[in-house]
Amino acid sequence: MGKTTRQFPNLRRTYALATARVRHGGNEKSLPQLEKALTGITGFDQITKGGLPKGRPTIVCGGPGCGKTMFAMEFLVRGATQYNEPGVLMTFEETGDEMTKNVASLGFDLKALAARKKLVMDYVRIESAEIQETGAYDLEGLFVRLQYAVDSIGAKRIVLDTLEAVFSGFANTGVLRAEIRRLFRWLKDRGLTTVVTAERGDGNLTRYGLEEYVSDCVVFLDHRVNEQVSTRRMRIIKYRGTSHGADEYPFLIDDRGFSVLPSSSMRLNHNVSSQRISSGVPDLDAMLESKGFYKGTSILVSGTAGSGKSSLGASFVAQACSEGRKALYVAFEESPKQAVRNMRSIGIDLEKPIKTGLLRFEAWRPTQSGLEMHLLRIHKLIEEFKPSVVVIDPVSNLMIGNVHEVNSMLMRLIDFLKTRQITAMFTSLTQGSQRDFEQTEVGISSLIDTWILVRDLELNGERNRGIYVLKSRGMAHSNQVREFVISNRGIRLLPVYVGAGVVLTGSARLNQEAREKAENFNRRQAAEEKVRLRDRHRRAVEAQIAALRLELSDDEAESRRLASEELLREQRLTQDRMEMSSLRGGKSKSAGRASGLGKS
Amino acid sequence: MKRKAAPKPKVKNAASKKATVKNGHTELVELRLYVAGQTPKSLAALANLKKICNEHLTGRYKLHVIDLVKTPQLAQGDQILAIPTLVRNLPVPIRKIIGDLSDLEKVLVGLNLRETGIVN
Numbered sequence: 150m151g152k153t154t155r156q157f158p159n160l161r162r163t164y165a166l167a168t169a170r171v172r173h174g175g176n177e178k179s180l181p182q183l184e185k186a187l188t189g190i191t192g193f194d195q196i197t198k199g200g201l202p203k204g205r206p207t208i209v210c211g212g213p214g215c216g217k218t219m220f221a222m223e224f225l226v227r228g229a230t231q232y233n234e235p236g237v238l239m240t241f242e243e244t245g246d247e248m249t250k251n252v253a254s255l256g257f258d259l260k261a262l263a264a265r266k267k268l269v270m271d272y273v274r275i276e277s278a279e280i281q282e283t284g285a286y287d288l289e290g291l292f293v294r295l296q297y298a299v300d301s302i303g304a305k306r307i308v309l310d311t312l313e314a315v316f317s318g319f320a321n322t323g324v325l326r327a328e329i330r331r332l333f334r335w336l337k338d339r340g341l342t343t344v345v346t347a348e349r350g351d352g353n354l355t356r357y358g359l360e361e362y363v364s365d366c367v368v369f370l371d372h373r374v375n376e377q378v379s380t381r382r383m384r385i386i387k388y389r390g391t392s393h394g395a396d397e398y399p400f401l402i403d404d405r406g407f408s409v410l411p412s413s414s415m416r417l418n419h420n421v422s423s424q425r426i427s428s429g430v431p432d433l434d435a436m437l438e439s440k441g442f443y444k445g446t447s448i449l450v451s452g453t454a455g456s457g458k459s460s461l462g463a464s465f466v467a468q469a470c471s472e473g474r475k476a477l478y479v480a481f482e483e484s485p486k487q488a489v490r491n492m493r494s495i496g497i498d499l500e501k502p503i504k505t506g507l508l509r510f511e512a513w514r515p516t517q518s519g520l521e522m523h524l525l526r527i528h529k530l531i532e533e534f535k536p537s538v539v540v541i542d543p544v545s546n547l548m549i550g551n552v553h554e555v556n557s558m559l560m561r562l563i564d565f566l567k568t569r570q571i572t573a574m575f576t577s578l579t580q581g582s583q584r585d586f587e588q589t590e591v592g593i594s595s596l597i598d599t600w601i602l603v604r605d606l607e608l609n610g611e612r613n614r615g616i617y618v619l620k621s622r623g624m625a626h627s628n629q630v631r632e633f634v635i636s637n638r639g640i641r642l643l644p645v646y647v648g649a650g651v652v653l654t655g656s657a658r659l660n661q662e663a664r665e666k667a668e669n670f671n672r673r674q675a676a677e678e679k680v681r682l683r684d685r686h687r688r689a690v691e692a693q694i695a696a697l698r699l700e701l702s703d704d705e706a707e708s709r710r711l712a713s714e715e716l717l718r719e720q721r722l723t724q725d726r727m728e729m730s731s732l733r734g735g736k737s738k739s740a741g742r743a744s745g746l747g748k749s
Numbered sequence: 750m751k752r753k754a755a756p757k758p759k760v761k762n763a764a765s766k767k768a769t770v771k772n773g774h775t776e777l778v779e780l781r782l783y784v785a786g787q788t789p790k791s792l793a794a795l796a797n798l799k800k801i802c803n804e805h806l807t808g809r810y811k812l813h814v815i816d817l818v819k820t821p822q823l824a825q826g827d828q829i830l831a832i833p834t835l836v837r838n839l840p841v842p843i844r845k846i847i848g849d850l851s852d853l854e855k856v857l858v859g860l861n862l863r864e865t866g867i868v869n
Contacts, residue, residue: 274828281859284793284848289785289832290817290824297821319831319847 183390186234186306186342189227190220191529192409196394197385201366204340206333208363210347210354211370216381216402217346219255220370221308222248223407224344226257229267234305234342237298238270241314245270248310255406269298275318282320288328291315292335299341307336307343313357322357333362354386365389371397380519383409399521399558410525410561421445426538426572429468430461432642433601436618436627442599443623444537445570447563449544451577452603456614457635458576459483461603462540463492463499464640465574469538470502477536478510479527481546485510496639509534515546520555523547524562537571544575563596598622603633606654613655616642632658778810778860779839785832786818790849794833797850805862837861 185199194200201207201224209217225236238259240248248270249259262268271294298304312329319325336343345363350356360367367386372379382397400409425440434441442448450458459482466476478499480488488510489499502508511530515523524547531539541547544559566573575597599621606615614633618626631642632654653661782798784791795814802810817824817832827836831847837860846859 271825273830275830276828279843279845280831281844281846281855282848283846283855283859284797284851285790286831286833286848287790288830289788290783290829290834293785293817293821293832294824294829297824315830 185391186228187232188224189231190223190407190409191532192398192400193383193407196398196409197388198391198393201342201344202388202390203342204337205365206336206343206345206363207366207368208345208347208355208360209368209370210349210360212349212372215349215370215372216400216407217370218243218248218251218310219402219407220368221310221344221346222252222257223255225268225306225308226252226259226262228306228342229262235267235302236269236306236308237295237302237304238268238308238310239273239295239298240270240310241273241275242311244272244274254404255402256404257406266302269302269304271295271298273314275314277318280318285324286321287324288315288332291328291332295335299339305340305342307341309343309345311348312345313347313355313359316357326362329359330362360387370400375519380521382521399519399525401522401525405529408525408529410521410528420570422570427468427472428461429464429466430640430642432631432640433461433616436629436631436642437599437621438624438626440624442572442621444572445567446572446598446622447566447596448572448574448599448601449577449597450574450601450603451579453579453605456603456605457616457633457640458578458603459488459542460492460495460497460635460640461601462542462574462576463488463497466508466538466540467492467497467499467502469572470505470507473507474538475534475536476502476508476538476540477530477534478508479530479539479541480510480512481515481543483542484512488512494637495635496637509536520547520558524558527562528565531566531569531571539566539571539573540576541573542576543578545578560596599626606632608654609657611655611657615654776809776840778806778837780810781813781815781827781836781838783815783817783824783827783829783832783834783836786816788832791833793849793851794835797853797856798835801850801853801856801860805857805860835859 184203185197185201186203187194187200188197209220211217222238225238228234229236238245238248243251245259252259259268259270263270273291273294295307299307312332315329316322316325333343345359347355347357347359349369350358354360354367354369364387366388369384369386371382371384373382374380381400381402383400384397385393385395398409400407422444424444425442426444427434427441428437450461452458459480462478466478469476478488483491485503489503492499499508499510503510509530513523513526527539527541547555547559563573597620600619601616602619603614603616606613614635615630616633617628617630620626629644631644634641634643780798780802782795784794798812802812815823817829823829827834827845829836833847833849835846835850835856837844837846844859844861846856850856
């Protein structure tokens with residue numbers, strides 16, 4: 150009990166140390182792990198986490214023409230040139246001269262390496278017709294030659310190219326097997342990292358069952374033809390004492406040698422960036438929170454033929470280049486010159502960035518090779534050019550072969566781009582009816598961050614483009630369908646007519662808009678007319694009121710005049726009466742009454 | 750361990766001439782025996798070879814014994830893999846016989862000496 154508690158902190162410490170070591174690439178105090186020798190073959194060292202087992206033999210097997218010898222040669226040449234590990238090449242089938250010529254196509258100069266004492270070639274010719282066996286023998290001669298070659302340059306690496314050829318030269322397989330077992334022991338004892346190539350046999354990995362002698366590492370190369378397109382694949386069947394990628398990995402042999410496409414880590418732990426990158430179409434940016442895409446994300450633009458996918462791609466790269474970023478455009482449909490011309494017609498200049506080296510325009514035929522080869526080429530281009538923006542136009546042309554394979558390959562590519570923080574735009578041609586638009590790319594859509602759909606809206610004998618953002622992770626994107634208009638001044642997105650319960654585009658939209666305008670005008674005119682009428686009426690009434698008022702005041706004046714006239718007349722009457730009574734004098738009574746009246 | 754058997758043919762020159770005339774062989778047979786150290790197989794091969802030479806090639810053979818432990822660079826020239834290997838350089842075509850040469854019949858066929866036996 151006490152012991153365990155005492156041990157516990159130690160364990161934790163060891164664990165911490167171990168993890169720290171892993172982080173620092175495993176240095177001094179780590180557990181005695183299997184030492185590995187880097188092959189220098191692109192991608193292979195990643196799959197094997199460091200190369201082939203150091204100081205041990207490895208079998209590379211496969212059918213004819215699968216690239217066994219190329220693999221072995223690259224291992225040897227890279228060892229000699231990059232890792233300062235001179236090598237011995239022992240061939241059983243090809244002479245040194247033939248081999249020199251064969252690998253010259255990969256850019257390997259064996260003669261120069263031999264002159265610099267980095268490489269020794271020894272061709273072992275086995276001619277069974279010349280050989281007569283009598284009694285007991287062994288293959289000590291092979292050992293002597295190997296030892297001599299190793300000693301002459303201090304070799305660390307050995308390639309035995311098709312060791313199994315010895316089986317054709319000697320009849321006594323019992324002796325051969327014992328000798329081969331001894332040979333592998335011998336190589337191990339001397340700590341020589343060895344690659345032995347072997348032809349694939351029926352039901353066996355190798356024709357003579359060599360794999361039973363080599364238990365450390367077995368690499369299987371395959372070359373198969375699928376729908377007339379050949380693909381090369383490799384698999385690590387066995388790698389004792391270490392973890393390794395167990396999948397089948399496609400590989401390529403081209404003018405720069407052997408390269409393996411590792412299925413990148415599927416752990417989904419890419420770095421994320423909140424930096425935004427413009428799509429090159431201001432109106433499209435406006436649909437994406439007015440900022441554009443997130444940097445390092447993958448964008449899928451899908452749509453039917455002629456819906457403007459390539460134009461979007463071109464404006465995306467043109468924008469990136471104008472901001473001084475490097476862009477790679479991989480085209481499967483148009484040649485660079487054609488694309489430059491076509492894009493110029495819509496106001497996008499691709500020629501300038503191509504000249505300044507900011508834009509790399511690569512075009513090749515999709516039928517040229519298998520899917521893996523395309524992806525490997527893209528990988529290599531990206532490794533070489535290090536762009537920050539990649540457009541693949543269209544990715545649907547890569548869909549050769551079975552859907553499952555295609556999806557897994559594209560996922561690898563997307564994953565690779567994401568880990569490198571490369572913003573990638575894939576265009577995809579969709580076929581079929583409009584209804585299954587959103588289902589066709591389900592396979593890759595899960596890895597796509599922003600999915601833009603360009604679709605045709607066919608109405609009233611006219612075909613127009615509608616664009617909408619199907620999804621865009623991490624942003625409040627617009628849900629609108631916009632009309633996508635390509636003119637000689639570039640791409641513009643117009644809001645489509647969505648009034649009165651219908652969505653209209655193109656001339657129908659214009660028509661509708663004009664009709665609406667006219668209706669508006671009429672309505673406005675009618676309203677104005679009404680106002681005018683009211684106004685006139687009001688003014689009429691007002692005039693009437695004014696007239697009446699005038700009449701009223703006339704009446705008042707008249708009545709006032711009448712009243713004053715009456716008064717005047719009465720005064721005058723009274724006066725007259727007084728004057729008359731005074732004149733008469735006799736009629737004093739009445740006059741007195743009258744005067745009394747007049748006085749009162 | 751390079752051992753030249755050159756003196757021997759000189760001694761038995763007269764006898765060999767008779768033999769060659771009898772067998773229709775006149776040309777010189779040049780032999781090289783490749784060994785690697787004093788292993789039992791090597792020693793057995795050497796002993797067997799000497800016996801055969803003395804019986805069938807008296808006076809018209811040259812024998813070099815090459816020890817690859819001492820001169821490994823010589824292994825490449827004659828394309829030696831198996832040890833011991835007996836190489837007949839002359840007369841052409843080159844023939845190789847591997848093993849400890851214990852099977853007399855095969856050695857004779859291999860060295861192209863057997864036809865005399867058939868004739869007899």
